[in-house]
Amino acid sequence: MIEYIFFDAALRDKFVAHAKQRGVPYTEQDDHMGMVVAIPEDIPEEISDEIEEYYETLEDEQEQLSKTEGDLKRLAGFGFKLPNGESRLLPVETEMANRLLANFTLEEIQSLFNAVADCTLNPNDEHLCHILATRSQKDQ
Numbered sequence: 001m002i003e004y005i006f007f008d009a010a011l012r013d014k015f016v017a018h019a020k021q022r023g024v025p026y027t028e029q030d031d032h033m034g035m036v037v038a039i040p041e042d043i044p045e046e047i048s049d050e051i052e053e054y055y056e057t058l059e060d061e062q063e064q065l066s067k068t069e070g071d072l073k074r075l076a077g078f079g080f081k082l083p084n085g086e087s088r089l090l091p092v093e094t095e096m097a098n099r100l101l102a103n104f105t106l107e108e109i110q111s112l113f114n115a116v117a118d119c120t121l122n123p124n125d126e127h128l129c130h131i132l133a134t135r136s137q138k139d140q
Contacts, residue, residue, distance in 0.1 A: 001027070001038040001039065001040060001041060002038065002039050002040075002041055002048075003036050003037070003038045004036070004037045004038070004039075004055050005031070005034045005035070005036050006034055006035045006036075006037065006058070006062070007034045007035070007062060008062060008065060009035065009089065011058045011061055011062055011065075012028070012035045012037060014058060015037055015054065015055060015058055016028065016037060018051065018054050019037070019039060019051060022047050022050070022051070024039050024040075024043055024047060024051065025039065025040060026038060026039045029079075030077060030078065030079030030089060031106075034077070035077070035089070039051065076091070076092050076093075076094050076097035076098075077089040077090060077091050077092065078090050078092060078097070078100075078106075078109055078110060078113055079110060080110050080113035080114050080116075080117055081110075081114050081117070082117050082118075082121065083117065083118045083121050083122060088117070090113060
């Protein structure tokens with residue numbers, strides 16, 4: 001697979017739309033460095049060259065965005081899922097993201113954000129000690 005990294009969701013979405021128009025299969029994933037789109041290596045060379053050229057155009061757009069927005073682009077993002085399965089990206093200051101990643105795996109961070117999203121959309125008003133007591137009874 002050939003991987004392309006993006007730091008702006010709109011640019012990633014443009015790239016994905018471009019790949020779709022050419023019938024190129026792709027996968028998307030959030031990485032602690034950015035948003036990654038991967039395409040197979042075994043596509044026809046002319047399509048591969050066209051996609052590479054389009055990516056370079058998007059890189060130029062990213063550079064312009066970074067210059068225009070300055071420090072506003074100094075963000076990282078963590079992907080998580082809502083209870084209904086929809087994906088979301090939480091922008092986080094890079095310093096905080098680095099501190100999180102120094103102590104937790106990406107999977108642990110995403111699991112935490114998934115739990116926060118679930119708890120927010122499906123609130124449980126029980127007190128913590130009641131929840132712990134219920135879990136203790138289940139374990140016995």
